[in-house]
Amino acid sequence: MIEKSEKFEIEKEEVKVVKKTPSLYDLNSNHNPGxxxxxxxxxxxxxxxxxxxxxxxxxxxxxxxxMEGTVEQPKEGSSNFEDRWIVQSMLVPxxxxxxxxxxxxxxx
Numbered sequence: 001m002i003e004k005s006e007k008f009e010i011e012k013e014e015v016k017v018v019k020k021t022p023s024l025y026d027l028n029s030n031h032n033p034g035x036x037x038x039x040x041x042x043x044x045x046x047x048x049x050x051x052x053x054x055x056x057x058x059x060x061x062x063x064x065x066x067m068e069g070t071v072e073q074p075k076e077g078s079s080n081f082e083d084r085w086i087v088q089s090m091l092v093p094x095x096x097x098x099x100x101x102x103x104x105x106x107x108x
Contacts, residue, residue, distance in 0.1 A: 025083035025084065027090060031090060037061070037097070040052075040053035040098065041100055
């Protein structure tokens with residue numbers, strides 16, 4: 001048995017990692033109106049647990065500020081005007097999907 005040894009020189013390459021800061025208006029293919037964003041379903045008596053689940057989930061998606069009301073309404077015609085309506089249209093079913101069906105009809 002003959003063993004052959006080879007030497008390899010590996011050049012060090014500098015890799016620059018660029019972190020993208022997501023926009024409040026970013027949505028991706030996993031964001032759709034039928035998504036269940038938390039497993040905790042509001043049944044009335046479990047509001048605190050449900051609200052923590054909603055808040056955590058929406059923060060992870062960079063959407064919590066819409067719920068707290070800290071995102072300013074963009075001016076009509078601005079680049080974010082339509083994007084805000086798209087996000088708002090996604091938030092409503094996301095939250096509604098986590099509410100028990102008999103309570104859902106009482107929420108406006």
